Structures are given as structure tokens and as C-alpha cells.
Amino acid sequence: MSVRIRARRHAAALAAAAALVTSLAGCSEAATSRGPGDDVPQVARSTHESADRAGTAEAAPETAGAGADAQEDPAGPEKVRDAFAGLQATLDDTCTPGAGDCAHLLGRVNEELTGLDASMKADQQGPGHFKEPLAWTAALRTTLAGDTSAANLEKHHKDLIGTRDRINTWMQDHPEDYR
Template sequence: MFCSSVRSTAVLVVALGAFTVSCGSGSAVPAGGEAGASSVSTRPAASGSASPLAPASAAPSPSEPVSKVRDAFAGLQATLDDSCTPGNCAYFLGRVYDELHRLDRAMKADPKGAGHFPEPIALIAKLDKDLGDDRSFENLKKHQATLLGTRDKINTWMQGHPDDYR
């Protein structure tokens, strides 16, 4: 009975990455410590797959590699059919902003070098200058035409460079 309640809370513990839980002794041991053969570890399995108790989708950590250009561009393209409607406008504009900056990071980290993507990087830099440090919904809404125009210009540029995203 104790072990099943430990497993119920193990998802939280695994998500936090702070402890290894052992059903055999009922103890929580800092990750990397000794916990016995029946422990549930926060470390991925040897095959590289995540623990079965790990959350299905975890937020990327700052130490994860930058997205590939094709993946980041796909995220930006996914915003093309959406629009700023009542109830989702803040989410939509924030997502476009985030996807543009994900693409910017990917282009700057690409093995071809940032110089291979001069126009998209310059368009995002201009957008950032226009927005300043204010990423609030009110400021994104105020600059909505610039934000969406930047997205659309980058989409057009990338369509002319299919080797960079396929």
C-alpha cells in the first residue's frame, strides 16, 4: 500500500528531478545517492528513453540544444493559419513572437552560420528594436502589424530557400 502511494507522488518527484524514491525502504534519496535495487530513478534509462514516470511533455531546459532551423521554421509556419481572435489574441501574438525568436536562435546556431540567414535575422532584430524590452500583450497588440509582417516576410524568404528547412 505504501509503495502505491509513493508511486502516486513519484511523478512530482521525478518531474522536479530532485530525488530517487525507493519502494523497498520507503525512503527518498537525493538523485545519484544509493537507494537499492527497486528504486525509481530520475535519470533516463540506459537506452536514452525517459523514465516511465516522467511527464509526457516537459518544458525544454536551458541546457538543451537549440532547435534545428527546419523545426523552428515549422513552428513558425504553424502560426500562419491562426489569427488574433477574441479569447486567443494574447496567446497567438505571444506564440508568433516566441516562434520568431526560436527561429532566430536556430539560424544563429546553424552550422551554415548566421551569415547564411541575413534577411530573417535582420528582420527579427528590427522587430526587437520596434518592440523594445516590452513583451506585454498590449505592446505586442500595438505592434501586431509589424510582428505578423515580420513572420510573413520570413516565411516568404524561407520558401525561397527550401534547402534550409527540408
């Protein structure tokens, strides 16, 4: 390619860029440093405040009602997909019971399973949709008997890791639940 052809292409590109900058500059003329320009109607501050109050009043009955979605409650459990992502983050981690490296991992697996259990129970599809995983976590809770000490978690290492892996497999077979 010759120098002239390259020069023409660069000149054309610069002209297009200049036209774009000019047209964008024209769009910004509606606003000034003192607010909107003359072509934008002004709205009284009291109008904004009353609209905000009305919006708050309308939203209050929705969140207070019994039909409110548990997934929208910021203090409620995570969504199933988010809780499952936390559980998946433990999949590549291993430990050897009795070697002193299991307390953190098994505690984390237990927490992730507890969070996923709560998410499945609160999910809009209902706990019946997650019947098997909920049964597995219930069996694990029975096995642990409420004792989440490092010694007890290490004692039930196979149960914790087995439940985690079983739920992972189940969820992989149900991708619509976490995507």
C-alpha cells in the same frame, strides 16, 4: 474463374506461407531463453563494461571542444527546420487587436520568431546565410524594446505578423534550409 482454380491458388499461397514460417522458425534457434545458443560466442560482462567506459571517455573531448556543433547540443536551440515548422504552424491563425483574442497568438508568434532567430544564429551555415531574416527579427526586437506584454504585442501586431510572413516567404524561397 472456377472454384478449382481458386482452390489451387489458395493451396499454393498456404504452402508458401508454411515454408516461410518454417524458415523463420529456423532463424530463431540461435537464441534461447537463457541467452544466445551454442553457435553464438559468449562475451564476458567485463568486456562490455570496459568498452562502454572507453566510448564515454572518447566522446567527452568531442562535446567539450569549441568545435562542437551547436545543433547537437540538446540544451541548445532547435534546428532551423524544426523552428520554422513551429512558425509555420501559426500561419493560418489570425486575431483582431483589441478584441481580446490576440494575446495568445501574438505571444506564440513572438516565441516562434525568437526560437527561429536563435536557430539561424546557431546553424552550421552561419548567421551570414540568414542575413535578411536575422535583420528582420532584429528590427522587430528593436520595435518591441524587450516588452513582450500582451498590450505591447497587440500594439505591434502588424510588425509581428509582417515579420512572420516575410520570413515565411524567404524560407519558402530557400527550401534547402528546412528540408
